[in-house]
Amino acid sequence: MLLVTFNVNGINSRLGALLQYLEERQPDVVCLQELKAPQEKFPEQAIRDAGYHPIWHGQKSWNGVAILTRDGPAEEIHRGLPGDPLDEQSRYLEAAYQGVLVACLYLPNGNPAPGPKFDYKLAWFERLILRGAELMKAGVPAVLAGDFNVMPTDIDVYKPERWLTDALFRPETREAFHRLVDQGWTDSLRTMHPDQKIYTFWDYFRNAFDRDAGLRIDHLLLSPTLAPALRGAGVDKFVRAREKPSDHAPTWVELDLAAIAR
């Protein structure tokens, strides 16, 4: 199973790029973030015509997440991250597909920090940690896939000293991420490539992509019952190099589900 997470930065302005990517890579599961489209403006027919079954949670102007599956529809489990009925931002969609629980998430950016947006980010993180603990306890094969808006360590930032006070890299943010991982999750990309410089995002500003001034903020965390299926992980950087790209690149894992079926 090829499972991808991709922050598209606008599903409708990125539709051509997404369809091209689906055609050439034929992923089995795709988690999308930053649809930036209300529920009724999701390009459902174009996605179906491309051979995918979508579920999505839209929102006007900002946020929005979707899960696309190739071999039949996913079974939706949660729409919205549990734990705060007043939270109206579309940042979390959870579904089951072929025996894998897929959580597609778009963790808040949190800037400027400190401030209310940073408080919201940390509170959201605590709810994710609670959900992570539930999934861990349930023991189901699960993947937390998405834009976490966290660089976990120094090697995940082109110039760490410049990011120390930023909401994506502040100690509180990294601490929350590590507390989540320490429940027993496997950081797929870092596990497969322990020492490599790996980025998933490059700013539109300052020629960041050409300078390789990037960040690793899109992550695929595997539960202990799914981790033995991990066969590969990477970033499809060529997508970021194309015309009119998202600022993120698709990030993927290859899973051998037969290896955990026994």
Added chain:
DNA sequence: ATGACTGATGGAATCAGA
């Protein structure tokens, strides 16, 4: 410290992103 760029909204200028 600031601004560079992009998308959505709405139909200009502003907000948000990271």
